[in-house]
Amino acid sequence: MRTVPSRPDSSAPVPPKAKGQAKQLSVKQERDARRAEKVQAMLAQQKRQQRNRRIGWISGLAAGVVAVGLIIGFVVSSATPKVDPASISIGELKTFPGLTANHVTGTVDYEMTPPAGGDHNAVWLNCGVYDQPVPNENAVHALEHGAVWVTYDPAQVDEAGVQTLRDELPSTYVVLSPFENLGAPVVASAWGNQVFLEGVDDARLTDFVQKFWRSNDAPEPGAACTGGLNAAGKVA
Structure with a gap:
């Protein structure tokens, strides 16, 4: 096995x-x-x-x-607390209540010189500095938007005086221009208000700007001050 x-x-x-x-x-x-x-x-x-x-x-x-x-x-x-514009008192201030604000063509015979309101051209003057006279009817339209128009007599205000005015004024909603035979060295105008100043260093200019610059008393406060007419002689 x-x-x-x-x-x-x-x-x-x-x-x-x-x-x-x-x-x-x-x-x-x-x-x-x-x-x-x-x-x-x-x-x-x-x-x-x-x-x-x-x-x-x-x-x-x-x-x-x-x-x-x-x-x-x-x-x-x-x-410094902001000053209430209504509390500012300006000596020899002229007021023109009840002004009309119609758009018209051609020239307008204004009741005051320079004009401080009334009927005006449909195109506003662009705010800024001019070294030539500007059309009244367009400048008044800028006043309707709340601008302040400062005019000076070129026979009484020299180049240094113009620079003083430029330094004193706001950079917007202001028109600065010469005005022949003004009757005063400087005149500040807003819609329905105006003051004749003794010179470029008159303290009432500052008060006038504080009281009326972009004032709600204008017919169209805050409306544009650019995009309109650039008149001859605009330098700034």
């Missing part, structure tokens, strides 16, 4: 892994652990930096708010 070789017993115990294999697994685990510690330390450092930046940003913002508050408080406390 032929003998059959015996098969290995599957239930026999499996020999343990070699000691070198166990040691290699332990080293890998230690390396992973160290890497994890470094990652955690780096994340913690990043969080601290972010927190410090937030604290610095908030502190800077708070300091800025405080500084702005101090500046505003100083300006408000030291600012």
Whole structure:
């Protein structure tokens, strides 16, 4: 009879892994652990930096708010209160109530010189500085929009005087122009109001501008003072 070789017993115990294999697994685990510690330390450092930046940003913002508050408080406390135009009194002020404001063609015979209101051309004069006389009918239309028209007699006001007027007047809603045979060195006109001044340094000019510049008493206050007619001699 032929003998059959015996098969290995599957239930026999499996020999343990070699000691070198166990040691290699332990080293890998230690390396992973160290890497994890470094990652955690780096994340913690990043969080601290972010927190410090937030604290610095908030502190800077708070300091800025405080500084702005101090500046505003100083300006408000030291600012001069705005003068009520109705409370300003101007000596020898002439008033012309009940003026009509129709659009007409051609020239208009005004009741005052220079004109301080009344019927006028449909196109307003652009506000600015002119070194030549401007059309009355267009200038009156600018007065209707709340502008102040300052005229000067070129025979009585020299170039330095004109510059004084320019420095004194606002940069918008003002017409400054020469006017022949004016009857005074300087005349300031607004819609329905006018004052004859003794010279370029007459303090009433400042009062007149404060009282009537862009006044709501004009028929069309706040309407445009640009986009109309640029008369000859406009220099600014």
